[in-house]
Each structure stands twice: as C-alpha cells, then as structure tokens.
Amino acid sequence: MKRFDIELVVGFFLLIGILSLGYISVKLGKLEIIGGSGYSVYAEFEKAGGIKVGSVVEIAGVEVGKVKSVKLKNYQAMVELAINKDVKIQEDAIISVKTKGLIGEKYMQITAGGSEKIIPDGGKIRETESAVDLEELISKYVFGKV
Numbered sequence: 001m002k003r004f005d006i007e008l009v010v011g012f013f014l015l016i017g018i019l020s021l022g023y024i025s026v027k028l029g030k031l032e033i034i035g036g037s038g039y040s041v042y043a044e045f046e047k048a049g050g051i052k053v054g055s056v057v058e059i060a061g062v063e064v065g066k067v068k069s070v071k072l073k074n075y076q077a078m079v080e081l082a083i084n085k086d087v088k089i090q091e092d093a094i095i096s097v098k099t100k101g102l103i104g105e106k107y108m109q110i111t112a113g114g115s116e117k118i119i120p121d122g123g124k125i126r127e128t129e130s131a132v133d134l135e136e137l138i139s140k141y142v143f144g145k146v
Contacts, residue, residue, distance in 0.1 A: 038082045038084045043079045045131075047077065049130065049133060050099075053068065053070060057107070058110070059087065064087045065081050068080040079108070089112075090113035090119070091117040095109070095110050096111070096128065
C-alpha cells in the first residue's frame with residue numbers, strides 16, 4: 001500500500017510540473033492559444049527587408065502588436081499587422097521597417113499622424129518606408145553612384 005501512495009504522489013507532482021512548464025512556455029513565448037484581442041491593419045512595402053511573421057510593431061518604443069503575415073501582392077510586400085484593440089492608428093500615420101541592435105533584428109515602427117480619422121479593422125496604412133538595404137548603399141558608394 002505504501003508503494004502505491006508514493007507512486008501517486010510522484011505522479012501528481014510530475015503532472016503539476018508538466019502543466020507549469022507548459023504555462024511558462026506559453027507566457028514567455030507570448031503565444032496566443034485562443035485568437036488575439038486586436039484588429040488587422042495592412043501595409044504595402046517596396047521591400048519588406050527581413051520582416052517575418054511575429055516581428056514586433058511599435059509606437060514610440062512601446063510594443064502595440066505583431067506582424068501576422070507577409071505576402072507578395074503585385075510585386076509588393078503586403079504585410080498584415082495584428083494591432084492591440086486599445087491602440088488607434090491615425091489615417092496619416094507612417095510605418096517603417098527598422099533594425100534593432102547589433103544582430104539586426106527587424107521590427108515595424110509606426111509614427112503617429114495628426115489626422116482625426118482612425119484606420120478601421122482591415123484598413124491600410126498608406127505611408128510606408130521600406131527597409132534600408134545596407135549592401136545597396138555600400139555598392140552605390142563604392143561605384144560612385146551616391
């Protein structure tokens with residue numbers, strides 16, 4: 001009887017450990033198990049330069065969403081953003097692809113506009129700035145096209 005009790009207690013603690021590990025993984029990975037609580041906004045870029053699904057979207061250095069998808073549409077990069085529902089983006093906002101840190105992690109930065117009109121769910125940000133291609137700049141400088 002004692003052996004059964006010990007096995008039951010060990011099994012119980014093992015189950016608690018596995019559930020805790022799963023919870024921590026979801027929280028630290030910022031995964032969404034059941035749909036997000038935001039809305040979608042689209043932006044079209046000439047060059048998406050390293051933006052991937054899951055990249056951060058920031059306004060004034062504060063994370064306000066994530067990149068939901070990156071697709072090719074009419075030879076342009078169509079980026080779908082999942083923006084938090086409590087954040088409103090003005091119609092004349094500018095979105096640009098930026099680089100963070102030495103490693104070169106890419107993220108999206110939204111510069112707020114001054115318009116009273118707000119972009120609705122499924123709307124599009126018109127003003128975009130593509131990623132700066134460092135190799136292209138260096139080659140232009142080397143070959144005297146600057």
